[in-house]
Amino acid sequence: MIEIFSSSIGKKLIMSITGLFLMLFLLVHLTVNMLLLVGDGEVFNRAASFMATNPAIKIIEPLLAIGFVFHIFYATIITLKNRRTRPVGYSTTSSNGLSTWSSKNMYILGGTILIFLVIHLANFFWKLKFGTVEPITYGNETMANTYALVSGLFISYWWYDVLYVIGAIFLGLHLSHGFWAAFQTLGWNGTKWLKRLETIAYVYAAIIGTGFSIIPLYFLLFK
Amino acid sequence: MKVKLRIWRQKNSQSKGKFEVYELNDVAPDMSFLEMLDSLNQRLVKEGKSPVAFDHDCREGICGSCGIYINGRPHGNDHRTTTCELRMRRFKDGETITVEPWRAAAFPVVKDLVVDRSAFDKIIQAGGYISVNAGAAQDANSIPVPKHNADVAFDTASCIGCGACVAACKNASAMLFVAAKITHLAQFPQGRVEAPERVKRMVAKMDELGFGSCTNTRACEAECPKGISISTIAKLNREYITAKLKD
Numbered sequence: 240m241i242e243i244f245s246s247s248i249g250k251k252l253i254m255s256i257t258g259l260f261l262m263l264f265l266l267v268h269l270t271v272n273m274l275l276l277v278g279d280g281e282v283f284n285r286a287a288s289f290m291a292t293n294p295a296i297k298i299i300e301p302l303l304a305i306g307f308v309f310h311i312f313y314a315t316i317i318t319l320k321n322r323r324t325r326p327v328g329y330s331t332t333s334s335n336g337l338s339t340w341s342s343k344n345m346y347i348l349g350g351t352i353l354i355f356l357v358i359h360l361a362n363f364f365w366k367l368k369f370g371t372v373e374p375i376t377y378g379n380e381t382m383a384n385t386y387a388l389v390s391g392l393f394i395s396y397w398w399y400d401v402l403y404v405i406g407a408i409f410l411g412l413h414l415s416h417g418f419w420a421a422f423q424t425l426g427w428n429g430t431k432w433l434k435r436l437e438t439i440a441y442v443y444a445a446i447i448g449t450g451f452s453i454i455p456l457y458f459l460l461f462k
Numbered sequence: 463m464k465v466k467l468r469i470w471r472q473k474n475s476q477s478k479g480k481f482e483v484y485e486l487n488d489v490a491p492d493m494s495f496l497e498m499l500d501s502l503n504q505r506l507v508k509e510g511k512s513p514v515a516f517d518h519d520c521r522e523g524i525c526g527s528c529g530i531y532i533n534g535r536p537h538g539n540d541h542r543t544t545t546c547e548l549r550m551r552r553f554k555d556g557e558t559i560t561v562e563p564w565r566a567a568a569f570p571v572v573k574d575l576v577v578d579r580s581a582f583d584k585i586i587q588a589g590g591y592i593s594v595n596a597g598a599a600q601d602a603n604s605i606p607v608p609k610h611n612a613d614v615a616f617d618t619a620s621c622i623g624c625g626a627c628v629a630a631c632k633n634a635s636a637m638l639f640v641a642a643k644i645t646h647l648a649q650f651p652q653g654r655v656e657a658p659e660r661v662k663r664m665v666a667k668m669d670e671l672g673f674g675s676c677t678n679t680r681a682c683e684a685e686c687p688k689g690i691s692i693s694t695i696a697k698l699n700r701e702y703i704t705a706k707l708k709d
Contacts, residue, residue, distance in 0.1 A: 242709075246706075247665070248676075250675065324567050324635070325632075329531060331533060426702075429693045429696060
């Protein structure tokens with residue numbers, strides 16, 4: 240059974256399963272982040288503290304890292320193999336009117352998202368995990384002031400806002416194809432579901448793309 | 463009408479090919495693309511030059527022999543047509559038409575526009591058949607097949623194995639071809655018996671022959687002259703994953 244992963248379909252299966260897992264994570268991530276827009280930051284700080292101390296998250300966090308590593312590693316393996324399938328290219332190619340730009344450039348989009356991810360982890364995750372973040376006390380509870388960390392970055396550096404919006408757009412494009420393609424690879428698709436899944440993919444990608452764009456723009460324009 | 467042809471000329475599989483330009487001044491708009499090439503070849507033969515080699519047989523869109531990459535698309539810029547069905551009226555008067563062979567590591571060029579598509583035959587030989595001896599035709603409905611299955615089988619059986627899916631795919635993947643064959647045979651009770659073995663063997667052969675994997679760009683579906691949907695690829699994935707899970 241395990242040798243399924245040595246086949247071309249099996250490798251795509253890894254992309255699909257890890258992709259779906261990462262997409263679920265993005266939804267949770269965005270939901271928590273939207274709390275940045277609520278009030279003076281207490282709600283967000285409490286949510287961030289809940290996520291940081293929750294034992295379930297302690298298990299999911301390394302799984303998430305593994306998910307990212309496998310998704311990136313297998314994307315590279317598959318892309319390298321696929322590059323060898325056409326040694327002599329065409330001199331002319333024209334559009335077929337059906338293939339989207341995103342579908343043809345998933346690896347490039349993914350690579351750009353990876354660069355963004357590294358910057359993003361350095362900005363927040365690294366500081367929260369291994370650096371020092373100012374504490375804040377609500378009543379008798381003291382926690383990291385994650386809100387100050389985020390708002391500080393987005394208010395002080397406009398180019399970070401631009402960078403995060405670009406990152407969100409690239410992520411949205413990646414997901415607009417990745418979402419339905421994940422189901423297709425799993426085998427959960429058919430003539431009826433194809434259109435439905437594509438529509439859900441666009442809605443999901445739009446939610447993630449605009450959702451993560453709104454946050455830096457909010458701090459840039461209103462704070 | 464007048465056309466300027468930029469045609470890929472390659473002596474044999476070892477030699478390095480290049481584009482050559484030919485001008486035709488008396489093309490009838492109702493000629494098929496292959497008839498237009500025939501008229502060019504007649505001229506080339508008269509001039510004592512080597513004619514352009516291209517595959518063709520039935521010239522009515524059902525044999526799957528012809529297949530040329532025309533102006534950046536397999537079988538040219540027309541919906542659900544094979545190269546032999548493509549008419550010259552689809553081109554503009556005076557247009558430059560780029561004519562290339564299918565490009566894929568698994569489909570090496572034999573000469574000019576002719577490629578070796580025997581990789582498809584090898585995939586079929588790996589399992590694209592039903593081993594039971596069916597005997598003479600049975601009475602209708604003695605083996606009940608649901609209408610839906612019959613329709614799906616018919617749609618997928620329309621694959622002519624021309625290779626446009628491979629030619630169109632950015633990864634030169636044969637997934638649509640294999641999916642059409644797998645889906646077709648998996649619809650019937652006779653085909654179900656060896657379905658798990660069939661899908662494993664055909665996918666293994668496809669991988670071995672140097673075809674790429676599926677990125678779901680849908681280019682194959684857009685270029686398939688028979689309009690076979692990528693939903694068959696989902697079906698192939700399903701068949702393959704379930705067969706492997708049972709191992």
